[in-house]
Amino acid sequence: MKYFDYVIVGGGLAGVSAIKGIRERDGEGSILLVTKEVNLPYNRPPLSKELLLGKEDVADIFVEDDNFYDQKEVAVEMETLITEVNPDEKSIVGEDGKSYGYGKLLLATGGYPRKLDIPGGDLEGIIYYRDLEDYKRLHNLIETSKSAIVVGGGFIGSEIAAALNLNDLNVKMVFPESYLLEKIFPKELARSVQRDYEDRGVKILSGKLPEEITKSDGGYTLRTEDGVTSRGDMVIAGIGINPAVDLCKEGDFDVFEGIEVDEHLQTSCPDVFAAGDNAYFPYAALEDCVRVEHWDNALNQGKLAGRNMAGADEPYDYIPYFYSDLYDFGFEALGDVQAHLDTFIDWKEEGKKGVAYYLSDDGKVRGVLLLGVWGKKGHARKLIERKECFREEDLVDAI
Numbered sequence: 001m002k003y004f005d006y007v008i009v010g011g012g013l014a015g016v017s018a019i020k021g022i023r024e025r026d027g028e029g030s031i032l033l034v035t036k037e038v039n040l041p042y043n044r045p046p047l048s049k050e051l052l053l054g055k056e057d058v059a060d061i062f063v064e065d066d067n068f069y070d071q072k073e074v075a076v077e078m079e080t081l082i083t084e085v086n087p088d089e090k091s092i093v094g095e096d097g098k099s100y101g102y103g104k105l106l107l108a109t110g111g112y113p114r115k116l117d118i119p120g121g122d123l124e125g126i127i128y129y130r131d132l133e134d135y136k137r138l139h140n141l142i143e144t145s146k147s148a149i150v151v152g153g154g155f156i157g158s159e160i161a162a163a164l165n166l167n168d169l170n171v172k173m174v175f176p177e178s179y180l181l182e183k184i185f186p187k188e189l190a191r192s193v194q195r196d197y198e199d200r201g202v203k204i205l206s207g208k209l210p211e212e213i214t215k216s217d218g219g220y221t222l223r224t225e226d227g228v229t230s231r232g233d234m235v236i237a238g239i240g241i242n243p244a245v246d247l248c249k250e251g252d253f254d255v256f257e258g259i260e261v262d263e264h265l266q267t268s269c270p271d272v273f274a275a276g277d278n279a280y281f282p283y284a285a286l287e288d289c290v291r292v293e294h295w296d297n298a299l300n301q302g303k304l305a306g307r308n309m310a311g312a313d314e315p316y317d318y319i320p321y322f323y324s325d326l327y328d329f330g331f332e333a334l335g336d337v338q339a340h341l342d343t344f345i346d347w348k349e350e351g352k353k354g355v356a357y358y359l360s361d362d363g364k365v366r367g368v369l370l371l372g373v374w375g376k377k378g379h380a381r382k383l384i385e386r387k388e389c390f391r392e393e394d395l396v397d398a399i
């Protein structure tokens with residue numbers, strides 16, 4: 001069994017960021033990055049935006065170029081699925097039967113796309129959009145298709161629908177909520193974004209749960225619970241992910257909505273850390289434990305996990321942001337932006353530019369959505385950290 005001082009399972013953004021964190025503190029220790037992907041770590045956000053819009057090429061999305069791994073003296077095992085972690089003997093085992101011993105281990109395994117649990121939900125050709133290979137399949141289909149059904153009204157579904165519409169496909173969106181992005185946007189905003197989609201020709205079937213998908217004559221028919229059918233040359237689903245926690249079966253891992261870690265990103269098993277989409281962590285500014293599926297969180301948690309694996313012992317007290325672009329409407333969000341909170345929008349330019357505040361019952365700012373307002377993430381972070389009670393009028397022009 002080969003031994004490495006540091007083993008990182010998962011070649012996503014958290015995994016590659018951990019290499020940087022380790023090397024900031026330890027230039028010598030041996031590192032293994034093992035991932036089931038066929039590609040070296042890349043950024044996922046362009047998969048549903050720039051790549052589909054022809055604004056970037058595949059070569060642009062890799063987090064680091066191929067030389068990085070040699071320069072940092074990292075052994076990389078690609079296309080290798082790890083199936084077991086044995087915390088007692090500090091080893092991991094791959095599907096190919098190979099085992100590796102570790103000094104410190106990082107689980108940066110991200111998540112798996114949720115599948116539609118309905119008849120036809122597993123039909124060949126349905127794309128549950130998550131990785132670069134999914135993008136390549138979709139890209140090829142765009143060339144030969146006229147229409148698409150997009151299942152899911154969250155970010156991934158909304159971004160893909162916009163991109164396919166801009167590629168001149170007839171797009172139908174199907175989702176159970178009443179409005180696009182309803183779980184995050186205040187209702188008035190969700191309504192206006194949805195109107196914009198409809199004005200651009202996207203057909204929206206909101207409030208509808210898919211019940212069955214069938215395939216015939218090279219296309220798909222999706223039937224919703226109320227009997228409405230839609231036909232499309234392809235079906236793409238973006239209905240969320242489940243955190244990859246399957247390596248936590250052995251040992252004493254605490255798992256709840258993700259792999260539980262403390263403020264140092266250390267799991268309940270000694271010398272094992274977790275970071276990124278799979279980690280359920282204490283979010284200091286919100287005084288709550290959460291799991292976050294954002295690029296910036298994977299970047300910063302991965303790096304800090306790496307530093308802590310190399311002995312730094314630093315707490316994760318960062319407030320990550322996420323961003324999205326829906327046609328020409330772009331935004332950044334920080335903190336807790338769940339639409340069920342009290343919200344107040346301070347418009348700078350009605351319907352176009354503004355700041356949405358998400359408030360606790362006693363008026364503390366828990367989250368901020370910067371709508372077409374750029375360069376203000378630091379201001380938003382400070383407001384969340386202040387934990388003071390605000391009235392709506394105090395928040396006018398606060399950012």
Ligand SMILES: Cc1cc2nc3c(=O)[nH]c(=O)nc-3n(C[C@H](O)[C@H](O)[C@H](O)COP(=O)(O)OP(=O)(O)OC[C@H]3O[C@@H](n4cnc5c(N)ncnc54)[C@H](O)[C@@H]3O)c2cc1C
Nearest residue numbers: 010012013014036044045082110276277293294295298322
């Ligand atoms: C299409 C798309 C668009 C997005 N857009 C945005 C955006 O605009 N803004 C934003 O903030 N966030 C966005 N995100 C989310 C963001 O990309 C993720 O939060 C981030 O990629 C998480 O990184 P990660 O390293 O934790 O996990 P992942 O990127 O999922 O990486 C985990 C890696 O581990 C590997 N792995 C898993 N299990 C094993 C195993 N047992 N053995 C070996 N390898 C394993 C996987 O193959 C994968 O390579 C988007 C995501 C997608 C899919």
